[in-house]
Amino acid sequence: MTRRRNALKCEPGVPTRNRAATRQPAERLAAMAWGLAHPLRVRILQLLVKRETCVCGEIVDEMPIAQSTVSQHLKILKEAGLVQGEIDGPRVCYCINPESLAELKELIDKL
Amino acid sequence: MTRRRNALKCEPGVPTRNRAATRQPAERLAAMAWGLAHPLRVRILQLLVKRETCVCGEIVDEMPIAQSTVSQHLKILKEAGLVQGEIDGPRVCYCINPESLAELKELIDKL
DNA sequence: ATCGTTTATCGTAGAATGACGATAAGAGAA
């Protein structure tokens, strides 16, 4: 193991996006901020806020990137807890997670 | 050039952390969120908020990582516009950037 | 001018990200 120091200090090898489950505020905030740390993810979130709810395909249509990449970004947003997906027949309907969004706003506001 | 599609779609090769200068809200928010997208950077920011102002060395003392790594994180926070550094003799005194923090809070709140 | 302190930068290494196309998986329709 070469990265012993890192391994000890910053949650052993846990990628930032998987830290959403923690209880520690700094990690919670970092995980949610990470979800917003890409322009396309911000746009996806804004789209969901605007439209209230949105089928995956509609998101893809709005974005200038491949469907598989949109799917990856949605996965990251889900891991950050900012977004939820609900299966609806052959489609998936996405919406924002109000609790997490509220928590994010609170954590940011307390800064 | 092999990454043509990426190059076309998402600000040609500009790393997220360098997008702070943009005028587009989604990119601004993404760049600032990126600054907060690591637990140690959140802790640094919280430390600066709490202490009002802070010499670099004090930050290093509070963090469980090497001085060079803290310096890198501070650089990222500066690039995100969240933090300012002022040279004070042989030291550097860091403080939060109130305007950017206010902007961040506003952008998050508008979500 | 030299020394000591403080901070930034360099060079490196391993892991993660972000993008793509291709493919699998799931649900409804024919």
Added chain:
DNA sequence: TTCTCTTATCGTCATTCTACGATAAACGAT
């Protein structure tokens, strides 16, 4: 069942991040 549509996952590749130690740079003090 089979076909079609929709979405997720796989495999790959280049780039970026995060961390470190070592070194450079800047400044005050001796």
